[in-house]
Amino acid sequence: MNSLLDLFFDDESDESDDDFEMAAVLIAEMERNKQPKHGGSMQGREVVHRNxxxxxxxxxxxxxxxxPVFGPVTxxxxxxxxxxxxxRIAAAVEAHCPYF
Structure with a gap:
């Protein structure tokens, strides 16, 4: 990979535009083949709708x-x-952030 980056960022070389395009294609291919960091949504999984x-x-x-049903001890x-x-915490958050 270092040689690929050297090719892409080497200022002294007089590489043609084709070499840069090839490097960009190789980088894109490597990115596409990376494994995701998390599983994300999986096809066939049941969606649970919660109210x-x-x-x-x-x-x-x-x-x-x-x-309330439950008192201060609970x-x-x-x-x-x-x-x-x-x-008090809820009031401070509401005062600080308009989203809440």
């Missing part, structure tokens, strides 16, 4: 509603912080 809105509603009902045990601290 995200229902999950959000359940989480809100369980912990953040006026009369909140602290589950999220490892008090509800007040969580709400």
């Amino acid at each position: 995200k809105q229902q999950g959000h509603d359940k989480l809100f009902e369980d912990y953040f509603a006026n009369n 909140f602290r045990r589950r999220f490892r912080m008090s509800k007040a601290l969580f709400l």
